[in-house]
Amino acid sequence: MDWRRVPSLSALRAFETAARLTSYSAAARELNVTHAAIAQHVRKLEDHFGLSLMQREGQTMQPTADGARLSRSLTKAFGQIAEASEDLIVRDADHPLRIATTPSFAEYWLMPRIGGFWASHPDIRIEIAPSGDLVDLRADGFDLAIRYGRGNWPGLNAERLESAGHIVVAAPSVVGKDYVGCMSDLGDQHWLITGTSTEERVWLKENGLDLSKCRVTQMDVTALSLQAVRAGHGITIVPRAVAMGDIESGTLVALCEEIDSDVGYHILTRPDRVSPQLKTFISWLRKQRKTP
Amino acid sequence: MDWRRVPSLSALRAFETAARLTSYSAAARELNVTHAAIAQHVRKLEDHFGLSLMQREGQTMQPTADGARLSRSLTKAFGQIAEASEDLIVRDADHPLRIATTPSFAEYWLMPRIGGFWASHPDIRIEIAPSGDLVDLRADGFDLAIRYGRGNWPGLNAERLESAGHIVVAAPSVVGKDYVGCMSDLGDQHWLITGTSTEERVWLKENGLDLSKCRVTQMDVTALSLQAVRAGHGITIVPRAVAMGDIESGTLVALCEEIDSDVGYHILTRPDRVSPQLKTFISWLRKQRKTP
DNA sequence: CTCATATGTAAGCTCAGCTAACAGGTGTAA
DNA sequence: TTACACCTGTTAGCTGAGCTTACATATGAG
Structure with missing residues (x-):
């Protein structure tokens, strides 16, 4: 194997990541380096091969035909190395x-x-x-x-x-311990939401509530919305398993529950x-x- | 791809080469580094995986079962990288x-x-x-x-x-311009040999000459033995194509020639x-x- | 036993890989 | 059009991973 004709492995790794993610910034994040390091590596490879490997498209970097060709092989090879490494760790x-x-x-x-x-x-x-x-x-x-x-x-x-399945919960202080009602009655509440998927919105809508018409505050992490709801600041929708402990201890009340869900x-x-x-x-x- | 769990690519490359060549010295030569660098990389990998990867067997290093497993994958992956790199150079x-x-x-x-x-x-x-x-x-x-x-x-x-096919040649000053004789007559000559393969020795023997019974000086490169022979210091055996120019110009004389050879x-x-x-x-x- | 060749280890050197800083480009919303 | 968020491009300087050097020990052959 004539390693003199193979460019730096670090450069090849940086290029593969950038091509896969079509972004120097994303590649930098995955490799825990700065974007400047990625850019320099790609540039070095282009000089080595005398070919353009990446081209700018708006705010993304797309591989050229040559770049795509190279990155396909590299993704396979580096994947193989990562797997072999993993297999040995398992052993x-x-x-x-x-x-x-x-x-x-x-x-x-x-x-x-x-x-x-x-x-x-x-x-x-x-x-x-x-x-x-x-x-x-x-x-x-x-x-x-x-x-x-x-x-x-x-x-x-x-x-x-x-x-x-999904469950809508609130603190007893907000709705009372023996709440009885339907979903459409909750339109005036303050909803504390964590990254709602389309699926949750569809279910809410099927049960008479259009979330886009409610007061909604987006939270980054479920733990934050749950704490805010426990403190009585609003209501939220989460997977049932996540709220079961609170429901059993009485900290939270189940308002509406998805029945026979296949999720x-x-x-x-x-x-x-x-x-x-x-x-x-x-x-x-x-x-x-x-x-x- | 979680690169944090993959050891240094340089270390993996050093290990793969050592395992393939079953020798740190040979690996060092292939990678143009010292044996110490190879040894340290292998040691680092063993620490990373908590496994022995190479073991000493006399003056060689053999991969352990774990080492062989890893090196097989690495040989494939690095081979793929080398080929992809090559393909791009061709483009x-x-x-x-x-x-x-x-x-x-x-x-x-x-x-x-x-x-x-x-x-x-x-x-x-x-x-x-x-x-x-x-x-x-x-x-x-x-x-x-x-x-x-x-x-x-x-x-x-x-x-x-x-x-x-093979041809035995000498300078005219050594044997005369119109040499007529057979192989066994050349036993007293000084043979200047470049890395004779078994095949050449077999052919010489079939024609009546046992090289182990002659005066032989080993040369590293054919060019050296040919120059010595041109200067009249002895005789040599080479592929015909190599000596044809000299024979045609009269610098050398063909003493014996392999006929209808399939080499x-x-x-x-x-x-x-x-x-x-x-x-x-x-x-x-x-x-x-x-x-x- | 001697010698050639091999690996093992530790300390020190150095440059490939990286960062920080600055600059310019792109896309979106008001 | 402007402001802003996010993106890539380039350069100079820093530093630790990869390497060398030096010494030590092991192995094999004559």
Whole structure:
């Protein structure tokens, strides 16, 4: 292998990331460097090959035909390197199980229960990565993800953990402990919303409430909207599992609940990555859905 | 892609080379660094993964099972990167044609003729890499190789350029201009040999001469043995094409010649790498074999 | 045993990769 | 049209990852 004819691996990595994300800034964020480093690497590659690899299109950078050609191969090769690296980490019997999950699920469902797992399996280490981002189990090196949705995740094994239709909740001080009403009565309330998807808006609308006609405050994280709602500042809509603890303790009241919804939390695993520790964790998860 | 979980690409490259070559020294030579750099990179990877990747076996380093697993993937991935890089260099229409050939062929066959190519194709640049090493057309980025042998090169297109059985030559001052004799008469001569393969020794023996019983001086490069022979210091055995110029001019005399040999020089190309310039060069090569 | 060749380790050097700062470009909303 | 948010382009300077040097030890062959 004649490495003299291959440009810097760092430069190739920077280029691949920029081409994949069509943005130097995004590439810089993924690689934890400044955009200037990315720009310099791409420029260096263009000088090396005597070809243009990226071109500006408005506020994005698109690969040229030559650039696309190169980046396809690089994405494959670097993906292979990342996977090989991951596979070896897995072979270290002491590596912690890496779990990807949403911050709200981690906080309200998993954390209240995890003590039981630690008590019965003190030898198995867990690393929970709460993130609103959609992670790539393979490339990002996760053993398992818990995702909210309907169950269509190509290439992964999915097992339903818990139904979790939407639920609208408020503090008792806002609506009283024995609230009885319908959705359209809530039009005057102050809605504290976290990243509502189209799906939630459709459900609200089907039940007589148009969110665009209400007073809405956007929050970055579910934990923030929940705290504000607990304090009586307004109402919110969340997956049922997230609010169950509060409802049971009386901190929050369920105003409206989605019945027989097919959305829920699922356990996602890779077919090619199974370990005794992972199986033990999945077993434990299954047991949790039988204890409300 | 979570690059935080992937170790240094430089370290991975050093490891892959060491595992492939089963030697830190050889890896150091391929990468043009010291063995200490290789050793440190491998050590760093072992610390990162918490696994042993290489183990000492006498004066070699063999990959462990884990190491072999990783290096297989890396060899593929880095090979892909090298190829993608190469492909892009080729797309630069101005890149010179890279020709791999033995130093003696380059010197005695190609250089005396190349002026004709330059005269008729001044726009096509040529880069000739004379080397005794066996090159990998793909990984080392060559457009064409001229190799001496019988024509069995898997994965490459081979076309015979010229028959070139072995020939034993000497200066006229040593044996006279009109030498008539047989091989076994040459036992007393001083043989100046360049890396004789088993094949040459077998041929000499079939014709009555055991080289191990002669006075032999080993030379590193054919050019050196030929100069010594021209100066009358001894005799040598070379491929016919290499000595033809000298024989025709009378500088050297052919003592014994291999008849109807199936060894020769072949034009080797990659099926996946064809350019108009390359085709032009091959056409020119074909024409040269018709002009003695 | 000697010698050639190999790997192992630690300390110090240096330049490839990076940052900070400045500049200019693009898109959107008022 | 202006203001602003977000984007890429370029240059000069900094620094630690990658490397070398030096010393030590191990292995194999004659």
